[in-house]
Structures are given as C-alpha cells and as structure tokens.
Amino acid sequence: MALLEVVNVSKVFPGVRALDDVSFTLQPGEVHALVGENGAGKSTLIKVLTGVYQPDGGELRYCDEPVSFATPMDAQRSGISTIYQEVNLVPLMSVAHNLFLGREPRNRFGLLDENRMNREAAEILGPYGVTTDVRRQLGTLALGAQQMVALARAVMIDARVVIMDEPTSSLEPREVETLFGVIRDLHARGIGIIYVSHRLDELYQICDAVTILRDGRLVHTGQLAELERLRLVSLMLGRDASQVRKEGATAFEADQHEGTGGAPVLRATNLRSRHKLHDISFDVKPGEVVGLGGLLGAGRSETIKAVGGAYPLDGGEIEVDGRHLKRHSTVQAVKAGIAIQPEDRKAEGIVAGLSVRENIALAVLPRMARMGLVSDAKIDEIVDVYMKRLRIKASSPHQAVGDLSGGNQQKVLLARLLATQPKVLLLDEPTRGIDVGAKVEVQTLIDELAAEGLGVVLVSSDAEELIEGAHRVVVLRDGVVVGMLTGAEVTTEDLLATIAAAAPEDKDEQ
DSSP: OOSEEEEEEEEEETTEEEEEEEEEEEOTTOEEEEEOOTTSSHHHHHHHHTTSSOOSEEEEEETTEEEOOSSHHHHHHTTEEEEOSSOOSOTTSBHHHHHTTTSOOBOTTSOBOHHHHHHHHHHHHGGGTOOSOTTSBGGGSOHHHHHHHHHHHHHTTTOSEEEEESTTTTOOHHHHHHHHHHHHHHHHTTOEEEEEOSOHHHHHHHOSEEEEEETTEEEEEEEGGGSOHHHHHHHHHTOOTTTOOOOSSSSSOHHHHHTTOSSOSEEEEEEEETTTEEEEEEEEOTTOEEEEEOOTTSSHHHHHHHHTTOSOOSEEEEEETTEEOSSOSHHHHHHHTEEEEOSOHHHHTOOTTSBHHHHHHTTTHHHHOBTTBOOHHHHHHHHHHHHHHTTOOOSSTTSBGGGSOHHHHHHHHHHHHHHTOOSEEEEESTTTTSOHHHHHHHHHHHHHHHHTTOEEEEEOSOHHHHHHHOSEEEEEETTEEEEEEOGGGOSHHHHHHHHHSOOOTTGGGO
16 A cells, blocks of 8 residues: 555646646655656645645545645644755754654643753654754754754654655765665655655665656656666656767857867866865866756856855865956956856846846946946946847836846846956856747857857756757766766767766765
C-alpha cells in the first residue's frame, strides 16, 4: 500500500499552469527524489501536499484514503512534516523552546516544565550532532545547526512523511553525513521521505526513486538506480543528448569571433565564498560571450553576483581591463564597468511603479548630475536612444514599466544597464519568463552587444540557449568548476555529459 499518492493533480494560477496532470507515489520507507529546474513545479507540488494550496484538479491519497488538507497545520497533524531550505523557526527563542514549540511539556499544575524540556531537548538533538546548550537562542547557532534543529522538530511529531527541500544547502560536510545518517534511520523506520535537491551525488547516494518535473508536467518517475546521470540531466533540461549536436564552436561564425582576441576585459581568479563557491576562475575577452552552465544550485547566480559585488566573498581577485578591484562592492564594480542583470527582474531589477523613462535613467542619474541638478533634455535623449536601439514597445517613455510585457520589461532593464556604458555585462537568465518572440529579440541583442566589443557572461538553465549563445561554457557543480567547453566541445551533448559526470574523489577537500 502506498503511503502518499498524488493522482492527476493540476494547479492553475492566473496565466500559468503550475501543475499539469501530475501523478506521484511515495512508498513507506522510501527516499524519493523530486527534481526539476526552476519553474518545474516542485515547490507548487510540495505546497499542494502540505495544504498551502488546494489542487484545481485530481486528488491526494494518504494511507490509501482520499485526503484534503485545508492548512499546513492539518497536514502536520496527519503526519506530513516539511523542512524548508530557509529555517522557519524563531531565532530569538531558545533551541529547546523551538524544538517543543506548541507542544511544551507541562507539570501537574499545567505549567511549563522547563527542566524537563531542556533535558529532553538535549537527548533528542544528540543524534543530530547538535551538542550545544539548548538554552541558547537559536539565532546564535550556525545555520547548519539550526537546520538540524528544524529536522529534529519535524521528525519528533510522529511524522510518517518528511519533505526535505534542499536540506544540505547550508550544511558542512560533517553535518551532511549526520543528515544522511538520520535519513537512513527514518528509512529503516518506514518513514517516507521526499527529497528535493539539485546535487546529483546526493541523490544517487541516498535516494531510492526519482520523479522529474519540467514546466509543471511529469516527465519521468521510477527507480533512480535504473536512470543514468546523463539521462536524468537530459530529462530535467528537456534536451535529448543523443540526438542534439551543435556544429562549430559558437552561435557566431568562427571568423567573427577571431577578431575578439586580446587581453581579457574580465578576469575572476579563485573566487571563494563559504558553502557556495570554491576557487572559481574564468575570464572574458572583449566581444566574447562566456556561458556559465550547470544545474540550479551549482553556483551560477552566486558567481556573477560575486563578480558584480552583490555576493560576499572570502577570497579571490577580480580584474576589469587589467585593474584589480580593490574593494568588493557593487559601487566599485559599477565604477569599474561591470553591469549585472539579476535573475528576478521584478524583485531585484525593474521598479514596476516607475515609468520606462525613470527606470532607464536610474543608473545614470549620479553621472549626469551637475551641482545636484540633472538635465531633463539629456535624460530624454538617452532614453530615446535606448528605447529605439532595444526596440522597446511602450505607448510612451512615461508608461509604467509594470504595464509592459515581460519581454519589454527585460529590455528596459537591459537599457538601464547599457546606459552606464559598461565593459562587462553579467546576464542571469535573461530570457526567463518571456514569450518566444521576445526571447529571440533578447538573444539577438546579446549577440549584437558582443559583436560591438562588450564582454558578456551568460547564465541560462536552457541548454540550447547556452550552447547557441556562448563562445565558451564554464560548467559548475556545487560551486566548483568541473569543466570548460571550448571550440567544437560547445555542444549540448558535452554540456550534459559534463554536468552529469561523477564528482571527483577529492570533492570534499575543495
């Protein structure tokens, strides 16, 4: 008898079909991997399972009975616990109080039995590797220790199903091994585990089965041991590596790229950041598009944010036109000629309530100011130039950016970056969430900018877009450079093979 079943479930949001007739089965004692790139539907499925969302079609079955969870608390009371990537506990409360929150032990007078709670908390947390004083505030612990407290809390409520969302993202290697030990114990006790991760080595180490989602649809489910890594990556990205090959080195003609030689306009050397980046090195020449490939969680976004001064570094060097950036900050990066387009244009890029004109002008106002004043005529001139150059479709420069299509919003953001006259352009998923026509326009624009001598770093989860748009591809996995594709190696087949390759034996020493 299956422990948990999702039967032909669909979930629709305005303009988006987040889940489309998805089925999923979890057996007792099974560790079941749930994988897929951003937008695949993993988070939506988890929220349906835990009562955050109600399905618009299909049904849930729990212990062979139809169920409907109105709230996450309903799901938790039924024995379904979730451990999220971001610890959702109370940092100002003690470790013990967090562990027993909502079910604190009471004495015979109905009062909180503090001594008993602290004693039992220490006993419970021991097997999880948390040996700290349980009276300490949770927020004073390292993030990995907080994650283990969250895991212990999830398990101790007599859970029959535990959902783990990227549980190792903030753990040290020692803590990862402790987590795997806990998972094996849960497995032996017949508790079902849904394990969400993009780290293939982890999946093949601890998971029994796998379900792959892409664009809200089920594309594969079955035993993980029967699925080769290369095939798994191909299914996630929607490309058949055995049938797709790209002739030549780049999307440009070879002779077009030969003129882009010379010294690198950007050089990143041994970039390091705790947990995320491990000695990342690459360079970009003028007129060159360098792709950063890898699965979600590989460290692609962190790498370009680090180069742009928006992500903390523990070590490494960044050079622009041969000059070292003495201080690691966004201000210094912008002054040096680095412009970055973030992955989430709505949260980190455009200001939806401002006009097209105001959004484009934001980045150049400091440079254009004279005695604290800015010429409206000069702003209008710059805005007009970039609206025409990028073919931004708006009723006027004064139209609110939030009223534009996704593709035109992306162009407005690019216009703002280009108005700073950068030497290096860092693009994180520049075509995500826009229609096919706008996608082609943005890709063409990137080609044109590179042809004009701009150095471009391109992050994309679309393997085809990366291969067709980049001259070279730096492949990352778990914050480590695992390959560099150049020339005839820049093919979808080689990219997927490099991503799927087994980790080197010395990975833990990185």
